[in-house]
Amino acid sequence: PFTRGDAEQVGTGETQVVVQPGNSLWRIARRTYGAGTRFTLLYEANKDQIRDPDLIYPGQLFVVPRTN
Numbered sequence: 001p002f003t004r005g006d007a008e009q010v011g012t013g014e015t016q017v018v019v020q021p022g023n024s025l026w027r028i029a030r031r032t033y034g035a036g037t038r039f040t041l042l043y044e045a046n047k048d049q050i051r052d053p054d055l056i057y058p059g060q061l062f063v064v065p066r067t068n
Contacts, residue, residue, distance in 0.1 A: 016061055019056050019057060020058060025042050025043055025053055025056060028042060028062070028064075029041065033067065038067075045063050
């Protein structure tokens with residue numbers, strides 16, 4: 001149901017994050033954008049992998065979209 005990250009995919013030039021145990025979209029957004037409320041950017045960019053934003057799994061590889 002999800003894509004597991006590997007070394008070849010991580011080096012594609014896009015900004016990506018591999019979900020670690022204990023991560024949530026809120027925590028990833030807070031770390032990358034400085035505000036947890038921006039988790040919707042992560043969700044929209046990766047909704048093909050995410051059925052429920054409250055359920056993400058270790059090993060998933062998410063694209064982190066750039067913001068202005």
